[in-house]
Amino acid sequence: MGKIWLVWLLLLVNREPLHWQAKSFTGKVVAIKDGDTFEVLHQGKATVIRLAHIDCPERSQPYGKQAKQFAAAICFGKEVRVVASNQKDRYKRLIAEVYVNDTINVNKELVKAGWAWHFKQYSNDSSYYRLEQMARKNKAGLWQDKNASPPWLWRKPKKK
Structure with a gap:
């Protein structure tokens, strides 16, 4: 009886809580809705993915x-690995990081190339902050425009 108790205790102690475990799956990118929203076909079902940590222009x-x-040039029509935090946004899109060939992080590539902001309101990953600062310094992508407006401000209704 003592051995069974010990095994049960070890399994319980070494198990991470479910909300900490990432959901990971592979699928084919079948649609790019905008820079930070994709559809990935997995097991015959399309899943809408919202890229974590970033916000692209509308x-x-x-x-x-x-x-x-x-985004399309990097991953459209390709097999990708989706690593999701098991969270969905208010539009029921799965929030995730997307990898091509398990080496190219699409989320980070968008920031590095200057086509996305680090979405600090929903991310505390400092690597995205550093990539955005580098893109700004190099005037990559939208950072060529000193008046580029972040999407979270663009989406707010204009007050009259």
Whole structure:
């Protein structure tokens, strides 16, 4: 009886809480809705993915088309690995990081190329902050425009 108790205790102690475990799966990118929202086909079902840690310009916003084109060039039609935190946003999109060939982090590539902001309101990952600062310094992508407006401000209704 003591051995069974010990095994049970070890399993309980070494198990991470479920909310800490990331959901990881592979699938094919079948749609790029905008720079930070994709559809990934996994086991015959399309899952809408919202890229974690970043915010790209909206489609109707300056640089929105470029962000979408950049994202498409990296991963459209390709097999990717999706690493999700098991959280969804208010639109029920799965929040995740997306990897091509298990080496290219699409989220970070968008920031590095200057097509996305580090979304500090929802991320405390300092690596994204550093990538954004480097892109700003190098005037990459939208950082060529000193008046580039972050999407969270662009989305706010204009007050009359």
